[in-house]
Amino acid sequence: xxxxxxxxxxxxxxxxxxxxxxxxxxxxxxxxxxxxxxxxxxxxxxxxxxxxxxxxxxxxxxx
Numbered sequence: 699x700x701x702x703x704x705x706x707x708x709x710x711x712x713x714x715x716x717x718x719x720x721x722x723x724x725x726x727x728x729x730x731x732x733x734x735x736x737x738x739x740x741x742x743x744x745x746x747x748x749x750x751x752x753x754x755x756x757x758x759x760x761x
Contacts (some may be wrong), residue, residue, distance in 0.1 A: 701759040715748045732747030 723741040727734050 702735035705756055708752055708759065712748050712752035712755075716723050719744045719748070 723737055728739055738742055
């Protein structure tokens with residue numbers, strides 16, 4: 699049962715991380731529209747890494 703709570707904490711952390719990254723990306727795109735393409739690429743990579751960490755947390759929680 700504690701594994702489920704551990705994974706829930708991992709999911710909340712991932713959601714907070716992605717939301718913070720999205721907020722920062724949107725703020726910076728509003729300030730400097732010319733860097734939109736590069737910033738979007740970095741945001742997608744950061745989101746993918748955060749999701750990968752969440753999946754690693756899932757595997758650890760199952761074990």
